[in-house]
Amino acid sequence: xxxxxxxLLNALQxxxxxxxxxxxxxxxxxxxxxxxxxxxxxxMIGAFVCFLLVTFFQLPFVPILLxxxxxxxxxxxxxxxxxxxxxxxxxxxxxxxxxxxxxxFLENLTLAISPYPKYVPEVLPNIIWNIxxxxxxxxxxxxIGLAIILMLILNYIVQNTSIGIAMRAVSWDKNIVPxxxxxxxxxxxxxFALGSALGGAAGVMYALAYPMIDPYMGVMVGxxxxxxxxxxxxxxxxxxxxxxxxxGAVEIFSxxxxxxxxxxxxxxSLLLLLLLVRPQGIFGRARSEKx
Amino acid sequence: MIINQYIVLILxxxxxxxxxxxxxxxxxxxxxxxxxxxxGFMLTGAYVSSLIxxxxxxxxxxxxxxxxxxxxxxxxxxxxxxxxxxxSFKTRGDYLAIVTFAFNMIVKSAVENIDTVGGARGFxxxxxxxxxxxxxxxxxxxxxxxRNFVYSKFGRGALAIRSDETVAExxxxxxxxxxxWAFVISSFFAGVAGGLLAHLIQYISPSMFDIVxxxxxxxxxxxxxxxxxxxxxxxxxxxxxxxxxxxxLQMWRMxxxxxxxxxxxxxxxxxIMGLKExxxxxPRRERL
Amino acid sequence: xxxxLLFCLLLGCLLLTSCANNNPGSTxxxxxxxxxxxxxxxxxxxxxxxxxxxxxxxxxxxxIELNGKKYKIDLILIDSAAKPDQAAAAAQRxxxxxxxxxxxGPNCSSNALPASxxxxxxxxxxxxxxSTNPKTTYNAKTSTPKKYVFRACFTDVFEGHVLAKxxxxxxxxxxxxILYDIASDVLKSQAELFKKSFTDRGGKIVAMETxxxxxxxxxxxxTKIKMKKPDIIFLPSYYTEVPLQVKQAHRLGIKVPFxxxxxxxxxxxxxxxxxxxxxxxxxxxxxxxxTNPITHSFVTLYQQNYQQIPxxxxxxxxxxxxxxxxxxxxxxxxxxxxxxxxxxxxxxxxGVTGNIQFNGQTGDPIKGAVILQxxxxxxxxxxxxxx
Numbered sequence: 009x010x011x012x013x014x015x016l017l018n019a020l021q022x023x024x025x026x027x028x029x030x031x032x033x034x035x036x037x038x039x040x041x042x043x044x045x046x047x048x049x050x051x052m053i054g055a056f057v058c059f060l061l062v063t064f065f066q067l068p069f070v071p072i073l074l075x076x077x078x079x080x081x082x083x084x085x086x087x088x089x090x091x092x093x094x095x096x097x098x099x100x101x102x103x104x105x106x107x108x109x110x111x112x113f114l115e116n117l118t119l120a121i122s123p124y125p126k127y128v129p130e131v132l133p134n135i136i137w138n139i140x141x142x143x144x145x146x147x148x149x150x151x152i153g154l155a156i157i158l159m160l161i162l163n164y165i166v167q168n169t170s171i172g173i174a175m176r177a178v179s180w181d182k183n184i185v186p187x188x189x190x191x192x193x194x195x196x197x198x199x200f201a202l203g204s205a206l207g208g209a210a211g212v213m214y215a216l217a218y219p220m221i222d223p224y225m226g227v228m229v230g231x232x233x234x235x236x237x238x239x240x241x242x243x244x245x246x247x248x249x250x251x252x253x254x255x256g257a258v259e260i261f262s263x264x265x266x267x268x269x270x271x272x273x274x275x276x277s278l279l280l281l282l283l284l285v286r287p288q289g290i291f292g293r294a295r296s297e298k299x
Numbered sequence: 300m301i302i303n304q305y306i307v308l309i310l311x312x313x314x315x316x317x318x319x320x321x322x323x324x325x326x327x328x329x330x331x332x333x334x335x336x337x338x339g340f341m342l343t344g345a346y347v348s349s350l351i352x353x354x355x356x357x358x359x360x361x362x363x364x365x366x367x368x369x370x371x372x373x374x375x376x377x378x379x380x381x382x383x384x385x386x387s388f389k390t391r392g393d394y395l396a397i398v399t400f401a402f403n404m405i406v407k408s409a410v411e412n413i414d415t416v417g418g419a420r421g422f423x424x425x426x427x428x429x430x431x432x433x434x435x436x437x438x439x440x441x442x443x444x445x446r447n448f449v450y451s452k453f454g455r456g457a458l459a460i461r462s463d464e465t466v467a468e469x470x471x472x473x474x475x476x477x478x479x480w481a482f483v484i485s486s487f488f489a490g491v492a493g494g495l496l497a498h499l500i501q502y503i504s505p506s507m508f509d510i511v512x513x514x515x516x517x518x519x520x521x522x523x524x525x526x527x528x529x530x531x532x533x534x535x536x537x538x539x540x541x542x543x544x545x546x547x548l549q550m551w552r553m554x555x556x557x558x559x560x561x562x563x564x565x566x567x568x569x570x571i572m573g574l575k576e577x578x579x580x581x582p583r584r585e586r587l
Numbered sequence: 588x589x590x591x592l593l594f595c596l597l598l599g600c601l602l603l604t605s606c607a608n609n610n611p612g613s614t615x616x617x618x619x620x621x622x623x624x625x626x627x628x629x630x631x632x633x634x635x636x637x638x639x640x641x642x643x644x645x646x647x648x649x650x651i652e653l654n655g656k657k658y659k660i661d662l663i664l665i666d667s668a669a670k671p672d673q674a675a676a677a678a679q680r681x682x683x684x685x686x687x688x689x690x691x692g693p694n695c696s697s698n699a700l701p702a703s704x705x706x707x708x709x710x711x712x713x714x715x716x717x718s719t720n721p722k723t724t725y726n727a728k729t730s731t732p733k734k735y736v737f738r739a740c741f742t743d744v745f746e747g748h749v750l751a752k753x754x755x756x757x758x759x760x761x762x763x764x765i766l767y768d769i770a771s772d773v774l775k776s777q778a779e780l781f782k783k784s785f786t787d788r789g790g791k792i793v794a795m796e797t798x799x800x801x802x803x804x805x806x807x808x809x810t811k812i813k814m815k816k817p818d819i820i821f822l823p824s825y826y827t828e829v830p831l832q833v834k835q836a837h838r839l840g841i842k843v844p845f846x847x848x849x850x851x852x853x854x855x856x857x858x859x860x861x862x863x864x865x866x867x868x869x870x871x872x873x874x875x876x877x878t879n880p881i882t883h884s885f886v887t888l889y890q891q892n893y894q895q896i897p898x899x900x901x902x903x904x905x906x907x908x909x910x911x912x913x914x915x916x917x918x919x920x921x922x923x924x925x926x927x928x929x930x931x932x933x934x935x936x937x938g939v940t941g942n943i944q945f946n947g948q949t950g951d952p953i954k955g956a957v958i959l960q961x962x963x964x965x966x967x968x969x970x971x972x973x974x
Contacts, residue, residue, distance in 0.1 A: 011811075011814055015810055018807055022804055091561060094565055095565065098568055099568070102564050104333070104396075105517075105560070106561055108514065109518075109558075109564060110561060112514065112556070113557035113558060113561065116553035116556075116557065117554050119553070119624075120551050123624045123628065124628040125626065125628075125827055127830060127855075127859040134837070136838060138840065147838065214803075218831055220831055227510060227511065228510070235397060260804075263807040263808065264810070267412075268769070268796070268797050269770065269799050270408070270412055272404050272407070272411075273409055273412065276404045276405045276408070277401075277405055280398065280402075283394070283398065284386070304683035305684035308680075411770065418769065418770070421671065421697075423700065423727065424727055500672050500675050500676070501701065501704055502671055502672065502701040504671060506770070506800070507672055
């Protein structure tokens with residue numbers, strides 16, 4: 009029992025990280041029906057910004073988190089402005105390939121500037137609590153807590169504010185919205201800012217939990233989070249959260265039962281199975297094509 | 300003019316990349332799908348052909364068995380391609396990307412867990428059977444087959460699917476059959492390329508065929524131009540050569556590549572030679 | 588259309604112009620393959636530093652004297668980026684395009700293996716400073732040792748013995764757990780060799796967990812290990828993975844010590860782990876604070892030039908060059924086969940890492956190891972182990 013609880017905690021921590029990134033994917037997809045393949049690399053940039061702030065400015069935790077989120081937000085908005093906006097009328101494939109290009113660019117730029125994997129010094133005190141044999145660490149609790157809080161904030165914004173209504177409107181029909189007096193460009197920029205900020209937060213928590221960062225860390229994590237978002241139903245916030253946690257759980261529990269090399273095999277096979285059974289994901293809306 | 304072995308090696312890499320780019324172009328370019336798991340087919344071909352030459356064939360017969368081993372690798376990859384084609388009937392775009400990506404990861408992870416082929420540590424022991432003759436041979440075959448496919452009546456269906464799948468179905472294009480054939484041919488040649496690469500470097504490991512490799516092939520295709528054989532040749536060549544020439548720049552060479560890609564997407568979204576073709580590849584009856 | 592043709596022609600010309608131009612004159616060309624970029628850059632940096640130091644020393648003293656002529660060393664460095672296929676390509680390039688007389692490197696076994704295959708085929712001597720995997724000098728196809736591949740270090744077989752013996756006899760532990768990388772030939776074989784040696788000496792392996800290279804999360808594996816209550820955990824990981832693993836273990840409440848392999852030997856590791864590795868033991872190729880005069884003068888020279896204490900990779904690279912020079916002098920020629928023959932016959936070479944001896948049959952030298960302890964933020968010599 010203790011063992012199971014401990015692994016469950018591990019799963020929640022990993023899952024929360026995936027969930028945060030998945031939220032970013034889902035938001036952008038919901039609004040633009042575009043998979044921002046560079047999102048995984050935004051996450052990586054978040055980790056690197058965290059590294060810079062810790063190493064060169066020695067800031068405490070909360071400023072680092074906020075500044076990193078801000079930094080990645082700005083990056084997201086800039087990328088959208090330069091690379092995605094011109095392609096809004098172009099076929100979706102071009103936008104996707106551009107996103108891929110942006111991702112590769114970010115990876116290699118970071119690699120060129122910082123060729124060696126970097127170590128992120130500790131920021132949080134190493135406090136652990138022991139409850140009935142299950143060990144909690146401060147870092148774990150913060151990660152899970154942060155993910156929940158951010159998701160609640162995001163949900164509130166989308167459901168209860170006028171910006172949220174505008175975002176939902178854009179996701180239904182992009183072309184009608186300007187007729188209602190809302191600037192589509194502004195809404196899209198805000199969406200990118202929010203989504204990227206979440207990715208940045210994930211980057212910070214990841215860097216603190218797994219302190220060796222390298223420019224390619226976003227590739228696999230990004231794809232997995234994207235899959236988590238799809239499992240949960242792409243375009244749905246609760247879906248992204250749930251999907252991320254499910255993926256984290258699948259990874260942890262498959263590693264605990266089988267040798268860790270089976271992890272990817274199990275995760276992706278399960279994912280495929282799920283997609284075959286329910287292609288729209290858990291919370292997704294079924295799409296049908298009309299002739 | 301000094302033709303030394305290093306240049307020959309680079310030319311062989313270019314040949315292999317041409318095969319990869321052209322085969323992916325068939326699915327992503329001509330058919331307009333979004334397959335991102337091409338390296339998975341490469342992996343299959345590489346491992347199957349290597350296992351055959353290392354474990355099954357006695358040394359004396361190696362030179363004769365090599366083309367057969369490559370074909371076997373290609374067929375194994377084609378079988379996998381058949382399996383991947385099935386989900387493509389229902390899904391398009393993003394979902395196919397996920398399916399093919401998952402497939403790439405599953406194949407890679409599966410091989411990593413098979414200890415008899417070295418698992419994640421890789422497989423060694425191949426002889427250096429790949430030589431310029433075979434590379435050129437397979438490159439020409441690949442170009443020939445794919446070119447004939449897309450200009451045939453049947454293969455024209457691929458372009459129709461690209462434009463609008465539902466309408467294609469209505470116009471009596473058997474979309475299922477076309478997709479199956481496209482995937483099978485594409486993965487066959489990816490397997491061939493994998494086998495050639497394996498017998499060139501004499502070492503293969505699953506991590507050589509992960510999503511990064513798939514992404515490289517994607518870049519080659521979209522750089523050179525979708526739905527264009529000359530485009531694939533161009534893309535593969537630029538990619539390989541640029542990587543080698545810019546070697547002194549070390550890391551910065553890989554920064555320039557995606558910038559070129561983004562630039563192209565913004566101003567020339569179909570790639571350098573998108574949808575256009577080198578005049579001698581087009582059958583005579585089409586040339587205007 | 589025309590511009591495209593022109594473009595392709597231009598590319599072709601560029602290709603041809605990058606052909607090698609052979610450098611005449613009395614030089615010995617030594618190729619160096621090091622992991623400068625990629626996952627273990629600290630290893631590559633040490634290797635490069637030591638190599639350049641060795642070459643500078645030899646060249647400033649006039650060079651190596653062969654047949655009455657003085658030969659300077661021309662060092663050609665290629666980065667393998669810690670990737671096997673790039674290491675293989677580097678070896679190929681050094682042999683065919685740069686026409687080197689011998690190759691030193693790569694360091695990590697996953698790179699050294701493919702590179703050694705190419706060197707063996709081309710009949711060019713390759714000395715790997717740091718690759719401990721037994722397969723590097725062994726020809727799997729003919730089941731005989733390779734003729735042209737040598738190493739300056741001991742093998743994992745010996746290391747496994749040393750560590751197991753130390754754990755059982757000095758630390759007196761009975762139950763051990765192992766966490767290793769199933770995707771790495773060297774780490775997997777180290778784990779298995781340790782397990783064999785340990786159980787042969789009466790110990791028990793209570794948990795053998797695996798991870799895959801570039802994994803970041805080990806919480807599941809450590810949770811399992813914690814449940815089995817080992818006395819010590821053997822962790823043969825590379826220095827970039829150890830901080831993640833040790834910290835996660837500590838966060839899960841694991842308090843038992845860890846035992847390290849020679850892959851731990853970089854200063855970077857202590858910097859990154861801090862107090863988390865205090866007091867742990869590891870097996871290594873040499874101790875920087877040894878009283879051996881050859882070692883001491885090397886350490887001092889390295890510190891003067893690079894302001895760092897040399898790690899074992901640096902020491903082994905320096906010794907590789909020493910071995911190469913000795914082989915060249917014994918052979919009195921720069922011809923590749925002659926170098927090979929004289930290298931195989933070296934019966935006693937006093938290097939920075941101790942006495943090195945080849946027995947003429949394999950490329951594995953007969954030499955000893957040291958046990959180091961991490962104390963007060965530094966590597967300290969703890970014990971010597973001879974074969």
